[in-house]
Amino acid sequence: MDATTVRKAVAGLNQREGFESWLETLPFPLASILWRYEAAGNAEQKIEHLFHAFEAVAQFLGTLIASAFHSNPAFFRDGPTR
Numbered sequence: 092m093d094a095t096t097v098r099k100a101v102a103g104l105n106q107r108e109g110f111e112s113w114l115e116t117l118p119f120p121l122a123s124i125l126w127r128y129e130a131a132g133n134a135e136q137k138i139e140h141l142f143h144a145f146e147a148v149a150q151f152l153g154t155l156i157a158s159a160f161h162s163n164p165a166f167f168r169d170g171p172t173r
Contacts, residue, residue, distance in 0.1 A: 121147055 114122050114129070124147055128140035 118151070121151060 111129070114125050117125065121144065124140060124144045128137055128144060131137045131140055
């Protein structure tokens with residue numbers, strides 16, 4: 092990847108279509124919350140949807156981390172190594 096390609100990709104990050112394109116890549120529960128944020132009519136509704144999005148991201152990442160630890164049965168049997 093050359094510098095011109097990276098520059099074009101970075102320039103589009105703050106654009107509305109960039110946000111919508113990013114939403115298309117998210118898993119359903121996260122994307123649906125952020126689509127509601129995007130469609131909200133006033134600041135109070137937007138803030139409420141952002142709170143829900145942050146909570147969902149925390150739950151999603153917690154699930155990913157638990158899944159990663161669960162994929163190593165020896166971790167649970169022996170405990171973490173120091």
